Amino acid sequence: MPRVSRSVRKNQRQQEKSIMKKKKKQYKSVIMARIFQSMRKVGVAVLALVCASSIFTVGRTNAGFFDVEESHDNQWVAGSLDGRVTYAARFNVTGMNPAETPNGRIIFTNEGSLDFRYDVKFRKTNGSNLLCQALQVIAKRDGSTVYTGALADFKLLGGKYVLTPFESDTWDMVLSLPSSAGSELEHLTCEWDVDFLAWQTNLPSATDGFFDEESVTPNSVNTDEWLTPGDVIINEVMWMGSDGETSDEWIELKNMTARDINLSNWNIKQGGTGTGVGAHIEIPSGYSIKANSYFLITKKKWNETAIALTSDLAKSKGYTHVAGMKLEDEGEELVLENKDAMVIDRTPLGGWPAGTNDELKQSMERNDVPGDGSLAANWHTCVSGAANGAPYWDMAGINFGTPLAANLSPIVMNEFVANPLGDDAADGADGEWIELYNIVDDDIDVANWYFTNHDGDSISISADRTEGGSTVVPGHGTLVVYLNTNFLDNDSETLALYAPHDLDILTDDVREDVVQYDNANLLPEGKSFARFPDGIGVWIDPETTPGADNALTDEERTQYQLEAYETCFAGEELIETTTENMCSPLFLEFIGLIQAWDETTIDGGAFLDILEQVRVQETEELLSLVQEDGIVTPEEEVLITFPDIPTEDVTPIDEEELDTETDETMPAAVEEEVAEPQTVPAEITGTETDILNVPEEPVSEELTNSPATPLETSEFETETPMTEPAPEAPVPII
Structure with missing residues (x-):
């Protein structure tokens, strides 16, 4: 094995140590990281457990989180908003009439602890809208008038009235009906509540906060029949007394309605002993006047007067005597008043307008259409020869009157x-x-x-x-x-x-x-003069009806309706100042232009019929003109058709041609007719329509379009014969 140097081995050992250190350091880092990671988890868990423990065990331990808040000088007071009707004199009126003014009272009190404002209003609950609207109310709050007007419109809104706790408002209300209230308001009922709505004073309306509602219920008014001026009239006055007994005076009343009327304690002012307004006649209690009948007041007792009374009549028979009666021969105004001092009728002021105190003793009688009793024209003297004996007087003599009977000559x-x-x-x-x-x-x-x-x-x-x-x-x-x-x-x-x-x-x-x-010769032979209606109406000349009720044919009625409308009406209203006999209310009622003699407005259906009749008449006149001259103006083209006129005979013209037309375009026959008017011969006969439009078979051709002079009104003034033809003759009335 090769030998390694020492230095090399040293270096190798150092490198190995370095490597080992790195390995140890790396291992230590991993262990520590895991340890610290585990510790963090344990710490979080422990912290969560501590927090939870502090929350759930805070009531049982001094450990945990808490907070304290304090509010100082707070006060809670309970209040109330309470409006209450503490007194109510409700309306409960039976048989109300225009002379009555019933009253009621309501006291509205704040019985809560809060101030409030309030509204008060009428609320209909039942009955007639007509009566509720006609009823008038005067409302006073604590003596001051705050509303005058229709009961149905009584609404005082806006919260204008404010009451503090335990304060009250007194509401006095007086109801009335208009003095002109007619029979359409009779036998009706109006029922209502009076509503109070209270709310907080610091809010604009009751919808925004606390409120209270109170109602005064029920209130009701029902009407019966009532009197209006003219329902009972002074019908006849024997102011001069009877033959040989100047104190045998009497006054007759007439009931103009279809119901009995209680006369108890009625007065006739200036008709009794005494002077001035203190002189009066009072009808005793318990007396009444029958429907459409008469009531007689005498100064003398039944067996002392010259009137044909066979016994002292019962109270219900229309007779009483008042010893205090004293009628001045020079004249005086008699004023009839009911027990409530409402003036029902009166006679003219000053001298008596009718009656005589000479050789004859003739009563002062009211006209059949009574009119205003204060006008002399509505009275006449009794002149009927049948009125001076039985059944009116004990014996025939110089006394003329019709006590307890109709006034007109029988x-x-x-x-x-x-x-x-x-x-x-x-x-x-x-x-x-x-x-x-x-x-x-x-x-x-x-x-x-x-x-x-x-x-x-x-x-x-x-x-x-x-x-x-x-x-x-x-x-x-x-x-x-x-x-x-x-x-x-x-x-x-x-x-x-x-x-x-x-x-x-x-x-x-x-x-x-x-x-x-006058001028009866202008009528066809066989024509009669007759009263319409029978016995009391005006004289006209219809077809004869001897022994039967006077009647008009449909053609006659239409003609008189047209003439009366043109003479007596301005539009739909009667000309009340006219003196034409044709305008007599009785005649106008008879021919159907008005529904009753005291109406002043033409009947709606009759008015429409007349307009149609006028249209037809005008169309016929236009047609006649076209047939005569063969010329059609643009207006005529619009208004009429001409089924019987050949088109070749009709020449339409425009307005300019019509304006420039000369007199030469007038047919010669027309010029001759205008130049030479004729009189209708007496031999021409026919209906009363023929008086207005002479038949096309006259004696001579010139008479074809010559109208006859009609008979005029009952003033019977003779007229000078016409010297030129009238465009249209009026309906004869005498």
Whole structure:
């Protein structure tokens, strides 16, 4: 083996030691790393165990984490928001009427510990919207008015009222109905609650915090029937007394409604003993007036008055006597008031507007259409000869009045023919005749009553001149009297009916009725004059209806509707100042233009019918013009069609051609007609429509379009014959 030097071996040993050191060092590093790694794991586990132990054992050991927080000077106080109705006088009104003003009271109190603001309002729960809206309320809060208006609109919102604890508000409310409240508000009910809503004062509304609601319930009002001015009227006054007894005075009331009315403690001011407003007549308690009936107040007892009373009538029979009555002969205003001092009716101020205190004692009677009692025009003097004996008075004499009965003359002329077909002097129904009408219930014998004409001639009524051989006019019936001679003038006449009386004091019998007419010769033969409605209406000239109810044909009714609308209405409203007889409310009601005599607005259906009639009439007139001249304007093309006109005969023109058209375009026949107007001969016959549009078979060609002069209104003023044709004749009314 080769020999190694010493130095080499030394180097080798050093290298080996170095290598061993490195190996030992490397081994030691690995061991230590593992030891330290294990120790870290054990440390984490121990730390986690300690933390967990501190958390779960902190309540049982002084070891662990904790924190302390403190809040100083805190205070908790309990408060309340409580509004309460502490008093309520609710509305519970039965049979309310416009004269009543019921009242109620509510006290609303803050019974909590907090201030609050509140609203108050009406809330309907049941009943009629019409009545709830009509009811008016005056609401006062602690004596100050805060609302006036419709109950249905009572809403005071916005939280404007504030109450502190234990403070109260007193609410007083007064209800009323308008004085003009009509029958549409009768027999209705309104039910409601009064609601209070309270909330915190620091909030704008109840939806944002604490609130409280209270209701006053129930409240109710129901209405019955009530009086309005004119429901009862002063109908007749015997202010002068009776024959031989000036103190035999009496006043008659009339119920204009369809219900009984209690008259207990009603007053007639200025009608009794005393002076000034202190003088009055009081109707005792317990008396009433029947529906559509009469009530008589006499100064004398039943067996002392000249009135035909057979006993002291029961309270329900419409009679009482008041010894304190005293009516001034010079006149005075009588004021009828109900027990609540509501004025129901009155007579004119000053002198009596009607009645006589001379040879005759004639009562002052209200017109059939009573109107305003304070106007003299609504009163007349009782002139009926049938009103001075039975059944009104104990004996016939100079007393004229109709106590406890209708005012109008009971027998009136209702229809007559002045110009019959053929011989005016013919007997029976072929000649002149007059129909009488009885406006009361009782039959009345008119034997020896008589007619007079303007010449002073007279014809007495006897059985041989009547249709059935009797002189009795049945209640609400007719009697036809044949004149059997030429008694009535065919042009102008004053026809009167008289009842004979055996009274030495009278120089003349009492006139029952009178009628005048003019220009009757312009009517066709056989036309009659008749009252519409029967007995009380205006005179017109329809087709004859002897012995039957006066009636109009459909054509006549349409014609009178058109004429009355043009004369009596402005639009849909009645011209109340007109004096034309055609505008009588009774006649307008009869022909259907108004629903009742006291209405002032045209009936809606009738108005539409009239508009249609006017349209048809205008269309027919345009068609007639086109047929005459063969020219169609643009307006005419739009308005009408011409089924019967050959197109070759029609020449449409525009407005410029129409404006530049000269008089030469007018047909010669038209020029001749305008230049030479004619009078319609009396021989032309036909219906009343023929008066307005003469038939196309006249005596001469010039008469084709010449209208006749119609009969005018009941003022009966004679008119001068026309010298030029009128465009359209009015409906004859006398």
